[in-house]
Amino acid sequence: MNDLIALYCSVDDFWKKFKEEWAKHLIDSNKPKHGPDPVLSIPEMMTIIILFHQSGYRTFKHFYFHICSNFKSAFPKIISYNRFVYLMKNLFVPLFAYLLQRRGVVTGIAFIDSTSIAVCHNKRIQRNNVFRGLAKRGKTTAGWFYGFKLHLIINDKGEILAFQLTPGNIADVSMMETLSKGIMGKLFGDKAYISAELAQSLFQRGLELFTSIRSNMKQKLMTLEDKILLRKRSLVETVNDQLKNISQIEHSRHRSIWNFLINVISGIVAYSHQPKKPSLRWTAKEKNLLITA
Numbered sequence: 051m052n053d054l055i056a057l058y059c060s061v062d063d064f065w066k067k068f069k070e071e072w073a074k075h076l077i078d079s080n081k082p083k084h085g086p087d088p089v090l091s092i093p094e095m096m097t098i099i100i101l102f103h104q105s106g107y108r109t110f111k112h113f114y115f116h117i118c119s120n121f122k123s124a125f126p127k128i129i130s131y132n133r134f135v136y137l138m139k140n141l142f143v144p145l146f147a148y149l150l151q152r153r154g155v156v157t158g159i160a161f162i163d164s165t166s167i168a169v170c171h172n173k174r175i176q177r178n179n180v181f182r183g184l185a186k187r188g189k190t191t192a193g194w195f196y197g198f199k200l201h202l203i204i205n206d207k208g209e210i211l212a213f214q215l216t217p218g219n220i221a222d223v224s225m226m227e228t229l230s231k232g233i234m235g236k237l238f239g240d241k242a243y244i245s246a247e248l249a250q251s252l253f254q255r256g257l258e259l260f261t262s263i264r265s266n267m268k269q270k271l272m273t274l275e276d277k278i279l280l281r282k283r284s285l286v287e288t289v290n291d292q293l294k295n296i297s298q299i300e301h302s303r304h305r306s307i308w309n310f311l312i313n314v315i316s317g318i319v320a321y322s323h324q325p326k327k328p329s330l331r332w333t334a335k336e337k338n339l340l341i342t343a
Contacts, residue, residue: 090128090137094125099138102320103299149318153212157235161203162239165200169302169304172194181304186217199222200290201214201229202289203229204286204289210322213229222243226239235258236258238279239283278339297320297321301313
């Protein structure tokens with residue numbers, strides 16, 4: 051219950067400030083509203099959906115019934131499941147803004163990677179109508195998939211600095227220029243980010259790119275510390291794994307594009323609230339190597 055209260059207070063404090071600014075930029079459509087206003091507030095709905103990604107439940111429906119049965123005192127104006135799912139699309143802008151507020155700080159060391167978000171099995175691609183024209187076929191080291199890619203940059207504390215969702219056929223290297231804006235220091239990635247022109251462009255604005263090399267490429271001079279940091283690039287892969295298997299940003303039960311986007315964003319928000327994130331750790335052997343180097 052203490053975690054629930056802390057999460058709600060964080061969301062509610064954000065909403066009180068954001069609501070005023072958001073209202074200034076809304077355009078009145080002059081159309082009459084259909085249906086009654088929701089009795090469940092935006093902060094309460096945001097709290098519930100973030101809690102789902104922290105709960106370990108595999109389906110939101112079962113989790114929502116759990117909330118209705120066991121947290122009636124915390125949410126006295128709880129609405130039906132169907133009504134909540136219908137209203138979820140209204141959470142996109144507040145959740146996105148809340149996630150931007152919770153981005154990590156630039157520490158000078160960053161890691162970049164992408165992960166696939168499949169929306170259906172490959173055999174069901176032709177029958178998938180929800181993401182027709184949006185999702186694309188892509189390929190990773192694990193094989194072909196149909197869906198999207200989530201591109202991430204994290205710092206050495208496991209905090210997310212930048213993210214971008216693209217169709218599955220977008221090359222990783224093509225997103226780096228946009229994704230790395232505002233990030234300074236050193237950036238470590240895999241072979242998918244090899245580009246001499248891009249590395250030069252990033253270097254001119256204060257970001258040094260380090261990648262592993264292909265077998266037909268010449269070795270590059272690199273300090274021992276940078277070599278060790280490049281080996282620790284798996285840190286961002288650990289974050290991707292937690293987003294997919296703990297925060298559950300990937301599943302094949304989506305019935306609308308809006309709920310898919312909200313599922314991804316709220317999953318990343320839930321990760322940002324995680325008290326212990328994967329972080330960069332130096333072993334005693336690595337410390338001794340750096341001292342003697």
